[in-house]
Every structure is written in C-alpha cells, then in structure tokens.
Amino acid sequence: MADIESYESALGAIPGSHPYPRTSRYHDAEIGIHRQEDGTEVRYTKRRLLPPLDAQETQEHVVGAGERPDLLAQRFFGDPGQWWRIADANPVLDPEELTDEAGRVVDIPSAGGMPRGDRRV
Secondary structure, three states, X not given: OOOOOOHHHHXXXXXXXXXXXXXXXXXXXXXXXXXXXXXXXXXXXXXXXXXXXXXXXXXEEEOOOOOOHHHHHHHHHOOHHHHHHHHHHOOOOOHHHHXXXXXXXXXXXXXXXXXXXXXXX
C-alpha cells in the first residue's frame, strides 16, 4: 500500500501552489522550510512585513459600543473574515484591542481600491 502524502508535501510538489486561499492574509506570504536535526522538513509561513498605509488609503472610524473587528469587516468589506485587513492597518498586537474601548479611532483600509466611503453600509 502506498504511503499517504501530507497535504503540505502535496502542495509543495505543485509549482506555484500556495496553502492559503486568496482571501487569507497569508496568501502572498512567503513559505519557508525549516529542516530539523533529524532531517524532517517543516514548512512555515514567513513573517509579513507591511508598509504603512497613507491617509488616502484609509478612513477613520470611531469604535462604538459592542463593535468587534469581524463586525467592522462585515460593514466595510462585506466579509467578516476580512477583519485582518483592519488589524493590519492599525498598530496592535491583539485584534481585540481595536474595539475593546468605545470611542477609539481605528483606521479602515479602503476596500479593494474603491473610493473612500463607497462600501459603507
């Protein structure tokens, strides 16, 4: 019986393949390979270093009571799974910091190149 190949190994054999879907924050991240002492290779996603966004690429939003990053992503991008775009645009370690205090001002990146405010609901 043939051995079953791991998902990561199978993807690695396909030129240009990437383990993350296009909607993931890691889709364009570089995949590294760490070789353990026993020779086993472990794939990992390399750290993403993002350039800062300028004011023309973001709009400010004042956080209201009860808002969460996923709710803001639904409101501004139409997809709660895109919360990471807001986290990337703001200097926080934990995304929950973005909305843990009503009245905080967070930067919302423009949605897919749309003019500011066009995607607001």
